[in-house]
Amino acid sequence: xxxxxxxxxxxxxxxxxxxxxxxxxxxxDDSAGGSGESGKCGTFNLAVNPWVGYEANAAVLAYxxxxxxxxxxxxxxxxxxxxxQGFGTxxxxxxxxxxxxxxxxxKYITGQKTAVEAGATGNEGLIGWYVPPWLAKAHPDILDYKxxxxxxxxxxxxxxxxxxxxxxxxxxxxxxxxxxxxNLKLDFKVVYAGSETALIQAFRKxxxxxxxxxxxxxxxxxxxxEVPLKKVKLPAYKTGCDANAEKVACDYPVYKxxxxxxxxxxxxxxxAYDLVKNFTWTNDDQNTVAKYIAVDKMKPEDAAKKWVxxxxxxxxxxxx
Amino acid sequence: xxxxxxxxxxxxxxxxxxxxxxxxxxxxRSMVVAAIxxxxxxxxxxxxxxxxxxxxxxxxTDLHRWFNDVNDSIGxxxxxxxxxxxxxxxxxxxxxxxxxxxxxxxxxxxxxxPVPQIGWLGxxxxxxxxxxxxxxxxxxxxxxxxxxxxxxxxxxxxxMDTLALTASAVLVALLFAIPLGVWAGLSDRFNAIVTPFLDxxxxxxxFVYLAPLTLFFQIGPASATTCTLIYAAPPTIRITAxxxxxxxxxxxxxxxxxxxxxxxxxxxVLLPMSKRTVVMGVNQTIMAALAMVTIxxxxxxxxxxxxxxxxxxxxxxxxxxxxxxxxxxxxIVLDRVTTAASVREEAARGSGSRFLAWRRPLLGxxxxxxxxxxxxxxxxxxxxxxxxxGSLGSNIASAAGDATTWAxxxxxxxxxxxxxxxxxxxxxxxxxxxxxxxxxxxxxxxVALGVVLGGRTAGITTAVCVGLLVGTGLWSDSMxxxxxxxxxxxxxxxxxxxxxxxxxxxxxxxxxxxxxLDAAQVMPPFVYLVPFLALFGATRFTAIVAAVVxxxxxxxxIVADGVRNVPAxxxxxxTAAGCNTWQIITKVQLPMARSAxxxxxxxxxxxxxxxxxVGGLVGAxxxxxxxxxxxxxxxLYGKGLAxxxxxxLLGVMFDRITQxxxxxxxx
Numbered sequence: 001x002x003x004x005x006x007x008x009x010x011x012x013x014x015x016x017x018x019x020x021x022x023x024x025x026x027x028x029d030d031s032a033g034g035s036g037e038s039g040k041c042g043t044f045n046l047a048v049n050p051w052v053g054y055e056a057n058a059a060v061l062a063y064x065x066x067x068x069x070x071x072x073x074x075x076x077x078x079x080x081x082x083x084x085q086g087f088g089t090x091x092x093x094x095x096x097x098x099x100x101x102x103x104x105x106x107k108y109i110t111g112q113k114t115a116v117e118a119g120a121t122g123n124e125g126l127i128g129w130y131v132p133p134w135l136a137k138a139h140p141d142i143l144d145y146k147x148x149x150x151x152x153x154x155x156x157x158x159x160x161x162x163x164x165x166x167x168x169x170x171x172x173x174x175x176x177x178x179x180x181x182x183n184l185k186l187d188f189k190v191v192y193a194g195s196e197t198a199l200i201q202a203f204r205k206x207x208x209x210x211x212x213x214x215x216x217x218x219x220x221x222x223x224x225x226e227v228p229l230k231k232v233k234l235p236a237y238k239t240g241c242d243a244n245a246e247k248v249a250c251d252y253p254v255y256k257x258x259x260x261x262x263x264x265x266x267x268x269x270x271x272a273y274d275l276v277k278n279f280t281w282t283n284d285d286q287n288t289v290a291k292y293i294a295v296d297k298m299k300p301e302d303a304a305k306k307w308v309x310x311x312x313x314x315x316x317x318x319x320x
Numbered sequence: 321x322x323x324x325x326x327x328x329x330x331x332x333x334x335x336x337x338x339x340x341x342x343x344x345x346x347x348x349r350s351m352v353v354a355a356i357x358x359x360x361x362x363x364x365x366x367x368x369x370x371x372x373x374x375x376x377x378x379x380x381t382d383l384h385r386w387f388n389d390v391n392d393s394i395g396x397x398x399x400x401x402x403x404x405x406x407x408x409x410x411x412x413x414x415x416x417x418x419x420x421x422x423x424x425x426x427x428x429x430x431x432x433x434p435v436p437q438i439g440w441l442g443x444x445x446x447x448x449x450x451x452x453x454x455x456x457x458x459x460x461x462x463x464x465x466x467x468x469x470x471x472x473x474x475x476x477x478x479x480m481d482t483l484a485l486t487a488s489a490v491l492v493a494l495l496f497a498i499p500l501g502v503w504a505g506l507s508d509r510f511n512a513i514v515t516p517f518l519d520x521x522x523x524x525x526x527f528v529y530l531a532p533l534t535l536f537f538q539i540g541p542a543s544a545t546t547c548t549l550i551y552a553a554p555p556t557i558r559i560t561a562x563x564x565x566x567x568x569x570x571x572x573x574x575x576x577x578x579x580x581x582x583x584x585x586x587x588x589v590l591l592p593m594s595k596r597t598v599v600m601g602v603n604q605t606i607m608a609a610l611a612m613v614t615i616x617x618x619x620x621x622x623x624x625x626x627x628x629x630x631x632x633x634x635x636x637x638x639x640x641x642x643x644x645x646x647x648x649x650x651x652i653v654l655d656r657v658t659t660a661a662s663v664r665e666e667a668a669r670g671s672g673s674r675f676l677a678w679r680r681p682l683l684g685x686x687x688x689x690x691x692x693x694x695x696x697x698x699x700x701x702x703x704x705x706x707x708x709x710g711s712l713g714s715n716i717a718s719a720a721g722d723a724t725t726w727a728x729x730x731x732x733x734x735x736x737x738x739x740x741x742x743x744x745x746x747x748x749x750x751x752x753x754x755x756x757x758x759x760x761x762x763x764x765x766x767v768a769l770g771v772v773l774g775g776r777t778a779g780i781t782t783a784v785c786v787g788l789l790v791g792t793g794l795w796s797d798s799m800x801x802x803x804x805x806x807x808x809x810x811x812x813x814x815x816x817x818x819x820x821x822x823x824x825x826x827x828x829x830x831x832x833x834x835x836x837l838d839a840a841q842v843m844p845p846f847v848y849l850v851p852f853l854a855l856f857g858a859t860r861f862t863a864i865v866a867a868v869v870x871x872x873x874x875x876x877x878i879v880a881d882g883v884r885n886v887p888a889x890x891x892x893x894x895t896a897a898g899c900n901t902w903q904i905i906t907k908v909q910l911p912m913a914r915s916a917x918x919x920x921x922x923x924x925x926x927x928x929x930x931x932x933x934v935g936g937l938v939g940a941x942x943x944x945x946x947x948x949x950x951x952x953x954x955x956l957y958g959k960g961l962a963x964x965x966x967x968x969l970l971g972v973m974f975d976r977i978t979q980x981x982x983x984x985x986x987x
Contacts (some may be wrong), residue, residue, distance in 0.1 A: 025701040027435055050618075052633050076620045077629070081954055082534050085395065091539045103954055112396055158743040159859050159939065167858060171949035171956070192945050193858035195937040197632050201853040204635075209732070222634070294634035 041071035044272040047083035056289035059300035087262035088114035118259040122280035125255030130217040132207040136230035152187040167215030169199035183249040222290035371758035373795035381793035387958030419541035427480035439697030439704030455660030466653040474710015482623030489548035501560025518554040523971040528964035544621030552608040559601030563594030599662035614844040638721030644847035651842040728854040751803035774980030785973040800942035812924040820879025837873035863935025871927035882916020918982035
């Protein structure tokens, strides 16, 4: 038995040596570049909330932080609620597209004092009820809420219990839709699709197969570049008209999307903080990057690179 | 999810002897059941719409608010509370270090190395060698082929991240689960205490504790590992306990009479004799851990789950499928290797001694080869980074995308018709009956059914569950969920019986179907949600279909097993008596496999319940939506927790009734 063992081992050793001899490039041979990063900037923990528009913001910020400021960027995929939690524990430095979320602001900015605001992103968030383009074209008067009852029967589905269906999406969306339906006396029922994926799929199919769908949606959103949904007019928003959640009977306000950073990060003197603070761009800018990611299926970093190279002057203003 | 381990059907003679007495009793019982439904229907017509305990989507009860407050105060005090500073933070450190260490070995760059310590060649070598050493050369080949496939898919690093996380979670889980399982096997009292906790761990939707876990263990590997191990540990505990219990008493007595101490009889008799079954438990734990990959990605767990979740944001079914397929491949490899490991000794003993003599030197040689491969992959770039662009992966992705588009374009008319018939004909009436009856009427009917089907104990459990369900403040949502769940389970059982019998009767069908069933169980539901949404829209029905895809394979496997266990002599006797195939199936095989059918219903229902949350993502509303909303919005956290508890209660209620019914059927 010992003989077999020895023979085997010897054979393996020879095989090993042969393979080693014809080896090729060794690990670490080309490690000259790449190191020496993170001099002044250090580590930048960036939360990535789960929608493509946010991903676009994060990708561009991460690209600039890595390539211009030489930070080590950790992107963390987190839902809003959990990302805000991370401000206190130091695991998240910045949230770079915040939609309102007054409850979280109250809890973490004024309450626990672990977060601070870092200004607007320049994007304007629209929330509302949308219909597929074919429907807006076929029945232009549908774009006014006053005419919705006339068409309610067309929006009936197996889920809406005899009324028209108003499709709502992900539960983390800001929504007053149930109150709106009641207070505007619409013959509709809110049905919760439960996720953005479900909502987009519903609109995509509705446009393709000329189906009747009305639902909650928002801009800026990459899907608009695939199917440009049309917004339905609700009673105009006036300051305070949505103060009482039960009595809301007006449109959603225009959200100034903003950035939130951890209190610690704001005081750290990191150039990444200045970058986040100075970062602003337009809805079109975001839609461009979001389209690269979602429609053209580019990797976020490649999409960011493409946009940054085409918009160098904007980027320079952030890091001046 | 109770892994109910039923003894196989009693021998033929017992079955035949019991047979004459049964029909009469069965008729009586089904008449009572029918009577309960008639009374319920009559009262429903009279009392419709009263005392239904409905609660609007944004409304909260005091209980929900109280859960919110507890959650908030934990969050606010986590930096000063000694429990955190000296307990949770320490645990977190240990787990974080473990995961980071394993990641550094196989998946992530460490130190100033741009690649992990062991490259793909080394990992493939280790996997092949270990599979061969603990199993046989066939599974070793499968393992090597499987892991190479992961690389060709262009998902090497993601797969290794997933493997690292799964391995760490399973390791930590086993550290606790095996001793606990041994204890539960030895002590009836401990078993009784631990069982409800295991039920809770397996049926409580992960979404419920995902956010609190990040409070306790912060964002990062520790939270992801912990949520994985909470879900994955129970099978090992249960199966280990079962294994210890099923060691024949005479053997233990023999050891005792030879003067063995308790410790000796545990180490020398009980553990060695139950080793094989324990390995099966480990197998189940690994599978459960892999099922958590996509959920854990929601709190930033690295790996394949992240790819799936991100692809879904832009509805990229192809990419999601590619990553899902990698999870399936990992699962199949790990499953086959652990299964082979559990039967290796018997297999080796059977294969004759010539091989045994060679085994030692071969093992040594294999170790040497593996060491060389590890060295190479540590040193050379070509062995460290998987070569190529992973073009196989993009081919798979685009093929899956095309297939999905084709199905969406061509089938949706058909599927919509099917959906409407089923929704209007079955689901809506049933749901109306459950949600529009007064709560006490539904509760009374459920308790009565529990007593009739499962006996007095099951009735008491049902009563307690009904009471607690009312207490959660989500009675109406629970009933909506219950309606969908029951409809889904009916579909699962129809498929289960159909395919189960087919598989049992034909070896070929069984061989062809089994891998598909494995894949359906392991493929993350997130992957097939998009095509289903296209086919059925955002409706309760989509949720039902998703649940059926996940739950039917279990039912099929159990039914196939049960039917196959019907003694061949009985079937032959029936054939000789002139029964045709249909008669054999309906009069002989199915009645004799009754306890397997009950078990299949039990498992089918519990699996369906575990998909309630996924259903909430595609338009099922009710409890599933409440749970998802609780994960997404702080002020709804308490409601989500209550919804999670309601799902657990529904699960416990069903489990106890069907188990008791199964015992009766088997007795």
